[in-house]
Amino acid sequence: MQSVLVKDVQSYNGQEVSLRGWVYNLRSSGKIWFLLLRDGTGLIQGIVSRNDVTEEVFNQKDNLTQESAIRISGLIHEDKRAPGGYEIIIKELHVYQVAKDYPIALKEHGAEFLMDNRHLWLRSRKQWALLRIRHTVYYAITQYLNENNFIRFDSPILTPNACEGTTTLFEVPYFDLGKAYLSQSGQLYLETGIMSLGRVYDFGPVFRAEKSKTRKHLTEFWMMDAEAAFVEHEENMRIQEGLIRFVIRKALTECKAELEILERNVEQLEKADAPFKIMTHREAVEYLRSKGSSMTETEDLGAQDESLLTESSDVPIFIEKWPKEIKAFYMKRDPQNPDIVLGDDLIAPEGYGEIIGGSQREDDYDLLLQRMIGEKMPLAEYQWFLDLRKYGSVPHSGFGVGLERLVTWIAGVPHIRETIPFPRTIYRLRP
């Protein structure tokens, strides 16, 4: 008999097929019993009626448990009483394995217990929906980049030194060459790629050894860095906005069911697909101070400031033109004001915080060198980076998207740790 996927059963109405998967739940009522089967693509109800099956099949209900692996065969038919609108009237049932004492019940559990059982929690409905949204967001980002002439360019993960020199890195012993570090961003390497390919991106895990302990941080997370030659600050922001709005539309059209499972307010997401707001850092400071914030003109936004800024906005907000002291050495100076750099942070609405950091890069050899000397950076280690400004330097810009931050916002979940299969945080390395 033909094996089909749960997501496709409506095309088999009135036909006999086989389905393979895991028991999601069981209910019995004397001479009839019901099971919910999940197969990775969806959930369907199966019915076993005493009159329609052999004694042996009927008695399987005493044997089956949540998460047992089975194959069922029977007639697909439409029925309003079934969740999803279709059900299968089971004739045959084969058991691959009976799951004994599955620890996660269909009820509320605490975060620590669920994280200890992350390898099993991944099967739960909300986690399933979240992982599918992550997949859609990931795929949408690469599709958008591909359609805008960006070429995939994989940056190294083991690097000899810090990219920006600002954050704490994980150290790894490296043969006779001393220490290597796990990359916190592939950006500097991407800048080499644009001189060959024009526009490039990388997408992979990056690592931060900071002892951040909030619901917005992971020590290992996936970042997409993009870099483009001949793109200046304004166009850089247009590319970022185009990307995020493309991702929103893809999630809304391709993840309807998943967003519903997560009880995401999709109206709020729909509203975000509109022209983004742009504020300079100075304007943001003035606005926040009028709302009672104590931040100064040379400070970064605090977590409270971020939510204060976006609470009255339906669309993400760009904060651009930052004081150079609080931004990285490679950002280009604003020709209008040497104390300002052409960087932009994109803050998601609804309090989800920063999802993109980008900037136009300094392309002048001498100005870049001065900045690096000012930051006391080891110049010998960065000779290759400085070379880019010696051999055909061009105006260029780039940005980085934190995948899990973006997924957290799109899916509307409270904590970033659920948006990656196996989250790594300061206190969590297992499973």
Next chain:
RNA sequence: UCUGGAGUAGCUCAAUGGUGGAGCGGGUGGCUGUUAACCACUAGGUUGGGGGUUCGAGUCCCUCCUCCAGAGCCA
């Protein structure tokens, strides 16, 4: 690292300093359309570890451990 909160059955939680309970899950039985089904019965405990106060500690005190939330840093 700092500030606050929490640790009791497999899980989620109750219990005024005075006999540690319930729901879910497990087991047994019942029920022919269930929707985290329902009903009855049943098993299940070193109250995070150590020390102290008290006639008596899950409860009060000290200490250690673990976890959660927030801050800083960042995507």
